[in-house]
Amino acid sequence: MKYLMTFNIVTLVLLGTLSILMSLEFKKNELPRKVIAIYLIGSFIAQGIATIYWYFGLNNLTILHIYSLFQFIAFSAFFWSATENKTKQRWITVISGIVSCLLVINSIWNESLSDFNSMGIFISNGTIVAYSITYFFEILGANLDSKKYLIVNAGVLMFISESLVVFLFGNFLKEVALIDQAVLWYTHISTYIIFLLLIFWNHAKLKRIG
Amino acid sequence: MLNSSESAENITIYIALILFAVIALVLVIILLFFVSRKKIVREKMESQELKLRHKSDLIRYNIETQEKERHRIAEDLHDDVGSQLNLISLGLHRINKIESTLDKEETEAILLITEGVIDRVRSLSHDLLPPILEKFGLVAALEEVEFNYNKTNSIELNFKTNIENEEPIFDVNDRLYLYRICQELIQNSLKHGKAKLIRISLLNKEGNVHLSITDDGVGFDIDDLQSGKGMGLMNIENRVEILGGTMTISSKLHEGSTFDIYLPKKANRGKDN
Numbered sequence: 001m002k003y004l005m006t007f008n009i010v011t012l013v014l015l016g017t018l019s020i021l022m023s024l025e026f027k028k029n030e031l032p033r034k035v036i037a038i039y040l041i042g043s044f045i046a047q048g049i050a051t052i053y054w055y056f057g058l059n060n061l062t063i064l065h066i067y068s069l070f071q072f073i074a075f076s077a078f079f080w081s082a083t084e085n086k087t088k089q090r091w092i093t094v095i096s097g098i099v100s101c102l103l104v105i106n107s108i109w110n111e112s113l114s115d116f117n118s119m120g121i122f123i124s125n126g127t128i129v130a131y132s133i134t135y136f137f138e139i140l141g142a143n144l145d146s147k148k149y150l151i152v153n154a155g156v157l158m159f160i161s162e163s164l165v166v167f168l169f170g171n172f173l174k175e176v177a178l179i180d181q182a183v184l185w186y187t188h189i190s191t192y193i194i195f196l197l198l199i200f201w202n203h204a205k206l207k208r209i210g
Numbered sequence: 211m212l213n214s215s216e217s218a219e220n221i222t223i224y225i226a227l228i229l230f231a232v233i234a235l236v237l238v239i240i241l242l243f244f245v246s247r248k249k250i251v252r253e254k255m256e257s258q259e260l261k262l263r264h265k266s267d268l269i270r271y272n273i274e275t276q277e278k279e280r281h282r283i284a285e286d287l288h289d290d291v292g293s294q295l296n297l298i299s300l301g302l303h304r305i306n307k308i309e310s311t312l313d314k315e316e317t318e319a320i321l322l323i324t325e326g327v328i329d330r331v332r333s334l335s336h337d338l339l340p341p342i343l344e345k346f347g348l349v350a351a352l353e354e355v356e357f358n359y360n361k362t363n364s365i366e367l368n369f370k371t372n373i374e375n376e377e378p379i380f381d382v383n384d385r386l387y388l389y390r391i392c393q394e395l396i397q398n399s400l401k402h403g404k405a406k407l408i409r410i411s412l413l414n415k416e417g418n419v420h421l422s423i424t425d426d427g428v429g430f431d432i433d434d435l436q437s438g439k440g441m442g443l444m445n446i447e448n449r450v451e452i453l454g455g456t457m458t459i460s461s462k463l464h465e466g467s468t469f470d471i472y473l474p475k476k477a478n479r480g481k482d483n
Binding site for chain 2: 133162173175184187
């Protein structure tokens with residue numbers, strides 16, 4: 001488990017670097033990239049705090065509740081701004097509004113703030129997976145060199161699906177010794193690093209296209 | 211609650227298996243998406259290419275038909291109508307010379323009209339297919355255009371070239387299409403541009419041809435071309451496309467306009483089509 005902290009710090013450094021890189025050209029970028037930049041900054045702050053809590057042996061799951069909501073809103077905003085279909089934008093607004101309310105209700109009345117919000121993550125991540133798959137269908141016929149968020153979307157689909165499974169069983173894992181769950185957390189962090197690298201790749205590609 | 215480390219281990223293994231299955235499934239979906247997308251885009255491009263090729267073939271066929279028809283009309287005018295009018299003219303001359311019961315003034319008037327019609331038919335026939343183009347080539351034809359315009363019109367037309375032997379540079383179609391392009395652009399400069407001075411340059415740079423036509427007319431806003439091109443300009447573009455060349459247009463309001471046409475070497479000309 002000693003490597004988990006190192007892994008976590010590497011992720012934080014990567015997250016921080018990417019946040020700075022994307023914030024540098026914040027004004028110049030189009031809306032979906034602005035949303036990604038905000039998401040990265042928010043994630044950096046949330047994960048920084050969560051790591052500190054974890055380091056001092058404190059329960060950081062309250063942050064997860066808040067972070068889940070933030071992540072859901074950020075990805076909803078990303079898919080809302082990335083789609084060119086007005087009807088889809090209206091659906092995203094309505095669905096995201098309902099799911100956000102459910103997340104808040106779930107965290108206040110259903111799942112304890114000191115536990116994993118498995119149900120909340122299942123609903124929010126499931127919705128994001130649906131957004132991601134529909135986005136894939138939307139850009140199926142677009143030109144190969146078009147300014148689309150294909151790579152980011154692939155990353156979102158992979159990372160969010162993986163998170164959905166890990167956090168769905170989060171409360172079971174609380175009963176399992178940390179050493180036994182190591183493989184899951186290593187997988188989770190690795191997926192997250194791949195996701196961040198895909199964001200960077202997409203950003204670099206779009207920058208090249210101009 | 212899990213009491214033994216064995217069941218805890220089992221739980222983790224199950225979760226890990228589900229996790230890897232989900233990741234694998236997602237990766238397969240992504241892979242399938244990329245493969246399908248590539249296929250769809252390729253098919254789309256092929257269909258677009260086919261449409262373009264079809265359009266290009268239609269344009270080529272249209273222009274070739276147009277040229278054949280012009281050729282036929284020019285020959286008919288020259289050989290048939292022209293020679294019959296000449297016969298009428300000769301007949302009227304003969305009637306004029308001999309004693310006739312016909313009114314001499316009337317026959318002279320008919321003769322005058324007939325000769326006017328002969329001139330018109332000849333000029334029409336020459337416009338449709340200048341004999342000089344077929345006999346002596348593009349440079350001679352453009353020199354004739356220069357001579358005729360400077361003689362008869364109140365405008366100045368300058369033509370310059372560095373081509374001495376055009377055989378290795380142009381074939382019959384190249385000459386005809388370039389001549390038509392010049393005709394159309396001169397007409398545009400006079401009709402729409404109200405130009406007083408037109409400069410034509412036809413330069414050969416190691417087989418690559420640069421035809422430039424500049425006028426001092428009223429010019430136009432290039433952005434207006436985006437909203438719609440006239441038939442004449444489309445015809446020019448089509449001919450340039452058939453020749454495998456490119457055309458650039460530069461113009462500003464009240465500052466005249468310039469049309470630059472670049473043709474590749476003869477061997478590469480019209481290969482795309």
